[in-house]
Structure formats: structure tokens, C-alpha cells
Amino acid sequence: MLEIKDLHASIDGTEILKGINLTINPGEVHAIMGPNGAGKSTLSAVLAGNEGYEVTQGTITFEGEDLLEMAVEDRARAGLLMGFQYPVEIPGVKNVYLLKAALNAQREARGEGEIPAPEFMKLVREKLAYMKMDNSFLQRAVNEGFSGGEKKRNEILQMLVLQPKLALLDEIDSGLDIDAMKVVSQGVNSLRSEDRSILMVTHYQRLLNHIEPDVVHILMDGRVVKSGDKTLATEVEDRGYDWLTEGSVA
């Protein structure tokens, strides 16, 4: 599904990612943890195609294609979808309109026609109900005046409608109370399937109680310093990050 090899990236000339290697197979759920400044957000941004970051070395292959050569919208159309930590507000643009435009753009890329309106509404209403969101969400402007929890639910709603091959979740748990966390993780868990992968970036082990990862990677100073199963997350929660770098060769 996704293969990252020796990825180096910098922002404004400062190197943040210093050689990341990571392979995600279909059906797997991976979590990336790490302290502040480790490069977690940079990794998400590079995967999504944010132009503010410069990839100086290495490759990213997604479904056999060179991801770094793909435009932002083409990545989404190919099935890589990013759930943002801070989804942006777009005044005047209805949520339903964005959803429909996004879905149709993907269908067009796959050579399918536009989704008929009744079919679309049926699909969206079903997913809304799943995310415990009111129908009025559709008529509100994208993220405008949404609470933190509403914004995150909205991100997952988009995932449920767009059905990506690889869902990239950047700090999807930040700013969520326990009820919202349950709804959001239920939504993410419903995405789990044999041919879909999920990559979560998070600060806290808490999220991983709700969405159990197959693999946990610890990212420190721009490198993956350790990978393991979900117990690694618990260990980090107990012992912190420092022991991972003690005595290791830089």
C-alpha cells in the first residue's frame, strides 16, 4: 500500500525528517507516536502534499505509484485521504457541496459518472447518522463555527463518504471529549477492512485504546527509532520517550 524509503524533508532549510523508513500493507493499522518536534506533523504534511515542505531525499510509493510526483488532488483521487488536525473553515460553502464535489472528483478520476443526487443523499444521511451528526450539518458552511469535536467528526464523515484506500489521521484525537472520542473512533474502526489501511499520528496512547493499531512506530528527531506492536505504546505511556534514545547511536 504505502512504502516510505529514506525520506528526508525540510522546511525553510531546516531538516525535520532525517531518513524515515516505513511500510504499510493493505488492511494494517499503524500508529506513529513521538514527542513534540519529532516530525510527526511534517510526515503527515509531506504525505498529503503540502508544498511548504521540501523533500530533499528518499521516495514514497503509494499503490505502486511515485506519490511525490502526484499533485495534491491526484493523491486524494488515488485513495490517500488526510484527516486534518485543524480543519480549515470555508465561509459560504456548504458542507454538502464540498462532499459532493469531492466524491464526484474521485468518481471522475475512476472513469465513473457523477453520483445521482438521490443516491448521494442516501449515502450521506446514512453516514451522518453513523457519526451521530444532525442533517443540518450538511447545510452549514464547511467547518464554520464548528466546535473542535464537530470538526473532527466532520473529517471522519468525509472519510466514510469518500472511502479512501489509505486514511491518514493527523492528531484526530486532539480536543475531543470522551463521548466525541468514542464516536470518532467508532467511525475510524468502521473503516477497517482487508484492503484499506490506516495511519494515525498521535501524541497520546489514549487514542490507541479506542483504535487498536497493528503496528506502533516511535518517531524521534526525524527518524523512526523503534517499531513494535501495541504494547510499545503502553510502554511509552509508562516510561516516556527518553529510554528509547539512551545509548543509541545517533
Add this chain to the structure above:
Amino acid sequence: MASEEMEQLVRREYTQGFVTDIESDTAPPGLNEDTIAFISKKKEEPQWMLDWRLEAFEQWKKMSEPDWSHLDYPPIDYQAISYFSAPKKPEDRPQSLDEVDPKLLETYEKLGIPLHERAALAGVAVDAVFDSVSVTTTFKDKLAEAGVIFCSISEAIREHPELVKQYLGTVVSRGDNFFAALNSAVFTDGSFVYVPEGVECPMELSTYFRINAANTGQFERTLIICDKQAQVSYLEGCTAPQRDENQLHAAVVELVALDDAYIKYSTVQNWYPGDEDGKGGIYNFVTKRGDCRGDRSKISWTQVETGSAITWKYPSCLLRGDDSVGEFYSVAVTNGRQQADTGTKMIHIGKNTKSTIVSKGIAAGKSDQAYRGLVKILPRAENARNFTQCDSLLIGDQCGAHTFPYQEISNSKSMVEHEATTSKIGEDQLFYCQSRGINEEDAVNMIVNGFCKDVFQELPMEFAVEAEALLSVTLEGSVG
């Protein structure tokens, strides 16, 4: 006095009669009393109309072109313009669509303009290929039944002189400004509407169809009168880019609303903006003003301005009647090398008068635009209220947007609010849309349409849909 002598001399020339051959269909370039008499004669106007025009011309001669706007264009030689020309002869026009700028055709395609209208809009010599006569007739019958008069201004001068005499020039006086004076002297075309007392006009009035709008004149004159408790919604212009041989357009629109009357005036303006360097584009210098003459009357302006090389336009409201309401909703889009200086004036005269201004400016490419608005509250206008919101959106880093709000408040029991923002189209908003699979151009359109929503929802339904399509075509290629 030298100037008096000059005037006498000019007068004398006039009394000598026409030097222009009245058999000809086109007046030679230049502007003098003879030209005006020629126009008046062509239009079969009564003497009083000719006199009215000549007085306007006298005033115009004493005026100078305004230079306070935020616009930059070469000086216009008013003596080099032909003030009356019959439609071009078929043999002088493009003979088929093959001879027309392919870019223009592409735009028609994108706007979904029906095939049979494209040729006419592009000025190709074709016979009208669709039967508009029967539609027009049904239309006229229905209006006549309601007692609504809707005809060309020339016809109104001949058929309804009492109404024209009573109202023409009472909202925009002949000496109001340089362009209005010029228009008063030489106007050749335009619409006239009279809605009698208590009548709600049974349909939205447009300058007929796109096809007819393509031949509107260079100096249009529109007069709309809504009698007591009457209502009308008038649509002007069309979304299809219109070409015109005449570079200078100076229209005057006057609206009069009596007690409890409501006039809604919507414009979609898309004159040819010129080529990439702005060459050949239309200069659009318009004076539009509504007079809420009666108590509880209401006038609402909604405009979508996307065309022209240069736009100079401030649809305004005189809120004379107590409890009268004025509204101005505007979207102005400039791209390429277009320039626009536009806005509104709300003059509060009566008590409890209310006005709302919502202006959305979008500048892309190397274009430049200014919002210029005046809110004036006179001493008698107790409890007057104004709300102004004025937002600008910049696309790219070579365009400019400026805001010039003026407020003159002479009544302490009034309230004026002003909000203004200027923002660049958000990189993060674009990125968000693109990361959902939406391409950059569609994303820009989506964001810009969202930005304009407050204004679009004021447009009549079918216009709103066209306006959205128009915006996307206008902004095409403005990113990336």
C-alpha cells in the same frame, strides 16, 4: 464674455439647420448641436425633448471629466466618437463564427449559451434564427393586462410624454456629473417601465432576452417608475460576454419609488474586458440612482460586475420618504488588466430610513479595484440606520483592492456600522479542498462562490445560477 460669445456662435450654427445629411444612417464623429438634433430627429422626438437634450449639452460643455477615481486610462477624445450609428450592415460584419475570436466562442460554450444565440452575440451577420416575436407578444399582452408599461425609452417619449416629462432627469439631473450630462444630450436607447398604483408586476422584467441585449446602445437611458404600492423586479444585462464596436459606454438609470413601492434592480454586467493586455475593452461609466420618493418605499440594487476594461459605477439610493429602505448588494470581479471603481451612495433624508450595503470584491491577475461608498445622514433623518459590509478577496500577488468608505453624519440619533476585510484567498483553504480531490480551479471557484454567497442569494434564481458559472469563467487561469 468670451464664453458667452462662443455659446452664441454655437447657437447660431445650430439655427442654421442640419449640416448632417439626414438621409444617412450614421452621424459623423463629433459632438455639437447638429449631432443632437440629428439623433432627436432620427428618434422622431418632439421639440421639448430636443430642447431638453440641448440644455444638457450646454451643461456638459462646461463640465470636465472626473479624475478622482482610482482608474487609469488614456484621455477620451469626445469629438472622435460617433454618437449615432445604425446597426452595422451585414456585409461589414463577420460572415460566420469562423471569423470570430475563438476564445470568445470557448466562453459561450462554457456558459452554455444556446448555439443559435452565439452568432448573434458575437456580432455575426445572421438572421434571427429563432422566433422571438410570438414570445414577445404574449409577454406584452400579459403586461398590458396588468397596466404595466414596458417599452423602449424612445417609444415612451412618443407615446407617454406626460410620464417622461414628469420623471426624466428628476433622479439624475442633467448636470449631475460629466457622464450623466453627456448621456442626457445624446442617449439613443434604453428601457422605460411604469407600474401603476397597487400593481405587482406579473413577471420579472428583463431587457427581453440575451439576444436583444446584445444590441443595447452606447448611451443607454433607463427610467423605471413604481407608483404607490406597486412592485417590480427588473433584470439588466446578460452573462454572455458582449462585444461592442463602441468603446465608451455611459448609461444612466433612474428609479422612482412612490409610497410603499418596491423596485428590485438586478444587473449582470459582462462587457468585453479586452484582450490579455486590456486592449479593445469597454469603458463602462454608468450613473445609476434610485429615489425612494415615497414613505415606506424600498429600492434594492444587486449587481454582478465581471466585464469591461474599466468600470465606474455607483448605484445609489436617495432615501427621501420616511421609513424608506435602500439596499446595495454587489459582487465585482476583475481579472487580467481590468480596473473597477465601484460602490454606492446611500443618502438618508427621511426619518427611520434604513440602508444595507454588502460589497464583495474579487481581484485576480493584474487587475485593480476600489470600493467607494458614501453614507450620508442628513439632519432630519432621525433614527436612520446603515449597515455596511465590504470584503475583498485577492487572488495572486499582482492585483490590488482598495476601500474608500465615506461617512457624513449630521444626526446624532442615527447609527452607522461598517465592517471591512481584505484577505488573500487562503492557501490552507485551497489545500483543504485539493486534499479532497478537488482540482485547484474548482477549489478557487468554490471558495469564491462561498465568499459571494450573501450577494448571490439576492439575485433572482436563474440569474444566480448563471452568475456562478460566470464567475468561474472569469477567474479561469487566475491561479497556478
